[in-house]
Amino acid sequence: MIEHGNRRGFASLSAGGIKKDSFPMRLFVKGNARHWNPADIDFTQDARDLAAMTDDERWWTCALAAQFLAGEESVTQDLQPFVAAMAAEGRFADEMYLTQFVYEEAKHTQAFRLWFDAVGMTGDLHEFITYNDAYMEIFTEQLPDSLHALAHDPSPQNQIRASVTYNHIVEGTLALTGYFAWQKVCASRGILPGIQQVIRHIGADERRHMAWGTFTCRRHVAADDTMFDAVDERMQELLVPAMGVVTATFEQFDDVPFGIDISEMAEYAMDKLGRRLGAIESARGADLLTIDVDASPEALEERFHEEDQKELAAV
Numbered sequence: 625m626i627e628h629g630n631r632r633g634f635a636s637l638s639a640g641g642i643k644k645d646s647f648p649m650r651l652f653v654k655g656n657a658r659h660w661n662p663a664d665i666d667f668t669q670d671a672r673d674l675a676a677m678t679d680d681e682r683w684w685t686c687a688l689a690a691q692f693l694a695g696e697e698s699v700t701q702d703l704q705p706f707v708a709a710m711a712a713e714g715r716f717a718d719e720m721y722l723t724q725f726v727y728e729e730a731k732h733t734q735a736f737r738l739w740f741d742a743v744g745m746t747g748d749l750h751e752f753i754t755y756n757d758a759y760m761e762i763f764t765e766q767l768p769d770s771l772h773a774l775a776h777d778p779s780p781q782n783q784i785r786a787s788v789t790y791n792h793i794v795e796g797t798l799a800l801t802g803y804f805a806w807q808k809v810c811a812s813r814g815i816l817p818g819i820q821q822v823i824r825h826i827g828a829d830e831r832r833h834m835a836w837g838t839f840t841c842r843r844h845v846a847a848d849d850t851m852f853d854a855v856d857e858r859m860q861e862l863l864v865p866a867m868g869v870v871t872a873t874f875e876q877f878d879d880v881p882f883g884i885d886i887s888e889m890a891e892y893a894m895d896k897l898g899r900r901l902g903a904i905e906s907a908r909g910a911d912l913l914t915i916d917v918d919a920s921p922e923a924l925e926e927r928f929h930e931e932d933q934k935e936l937a938a939v
Contacts, residue, residue, distance in 0.1 A: 667742035690752035709778035758868030791837020
């Protein structure tokens, strides 16, 4: 029996050892092969580029970076109950992957803090997030509440609520959409090469994170068809505040910096969210053993990446 807090056996010593072809182990192995060090990135040109911006462009750039920095710190701290939930469920491969997951989120935090230090923004940065009520609601209420609920009740429904909040709203709707918009601005203007490098590395990490979130929801939906309603319900609860995070930033300006099209960003986010929801729904009635080795969530994220790369190349 392998049970969190009551160990009477070891997953790694069991017959067959750790299941190498399980989807979480696939992500773990892939992550091990893609190590990067934030301290290796040169932000010298970024400092020059930031200084050359208009006041509005500089404020928007710093606000976006501050939202990413605070968000990465938040998920680094708040993910830990999910690691314990996987341990409680006896899913050691998932537990292994989530330890890597936490490490990567901590590394993302370091990358943005290094950027702020390099561009001379070493003072208090709270002003760039506290004006945004929707942001504060998600990161100081919804995210910690849903993740830490797992500490006393790691049920499938709570796992779904946590995964939707974290993977599909915070990462999939807010972070990845913001990263893509920022990358388009940087590529079109030929600016902030250090941040562009950070975004490329983080994007590769986040695609694995998103794939695990989709996988986790899929396996619970496959086990219990009613769990899809829990997925849809949580998404509906968070869509309004998620969109509020984006609009609040742009409401600070009469003319949107860099000519960013807010409707394009919203369309991008909704397209990806809808397709991930479809991938989760497709698990209804599926065999759990098949779900455990099905790499389609990863393939979906790689397809999104290919689409983004084509659009960036056109820019």
